[in-house]
Amino acid sequence: MGKILEPNIPAPDFNLHATPDQTLSLSELKGKPVILAFYPADWSPVCGDEMSLFNEILPEFRKYGAELLGISVDGVWCHTAFAEQRKLHFPLLSDFEPKGAIAKQYGAYREKEGCSERALFVIDKNGIIAWSYLSPVAENPGADGILNALEALPK
């Protein structure tokens, strides 16, 4: 298990598919805080899995002007189906080809399983990592850490 990137360094940029015909780069979101939520896979079989929970809390994140991005190694069609079924109102990025390349840059890739860790990053409006957290992979981290980190960002 690698060590995830820590605060006070620039967040590595990426350009990944958010829908089958659209890509999204971190640099496009400069000027806003970004919550980057790596998670192992779509379709975890519980109510209120991590992405569904964050979806419910989205209005709170938006109060801080923050954008939420989910990211996993699932393919873009898988993400589309997952987002549709769970009614997610934020982009899911597909770290699919080369697989896990962005997760690796953030130190959030599980080589053995071939998926991302459950890792959270709050990136400030200048693209600097303000907070990061690695959760045990089986444990949904909840959103309290993210909200505390957003609250601590300089206005």
Added chain:
Amino acid sequence: MSKLTIPVSSADHIQGDIDAPLTLLEYGDYECPYCGMAYNIVKHIQKHFGKRLRFVFRNFPLVESHPHAGIAAITAEFAATKNKFWEMHDVLYENQENLAIQDLLNYAKSLDLPSDELQLAIEKDMFNEKIKNDFMGGVRSGVNGTPTFFINGIRYNASFEYENLLEALTEAEKSI
């Protein structure tokens, strides 16, 4: 280790002895099937500990996943204003598959509650603040899905099967 940020108070729905040494608190959603499973388990747990345990329920409706969770929470809060929170809580969990507005109005009638008042409460989204406060308090305490339990203020992360919950509460009782 996540801790409960909002202490149990008189604003809460509390079942059992208010001064009980053990507190089991649940953040739950009336439409969540896992909460439905936990509902029966909690009943057994309450039977086991009797007066030594108080059970607290707070709203955590995941309305994006469960379209009826919000109105079911309103219904329970409405019943609370008529001192029938726990009766309604039980009816809702025992009828999780049927939580459309007409069902809720019928449950109100069956508990001798004025269903027209409930209808108005649902239309006006009354109790929104209380339910939202429960929800956000839960989020700030690390609630990460439903059901999430806290035992004496500490988030309980293991399985909510009867044996596991029993063991955790027994341990908590020893450490008081």
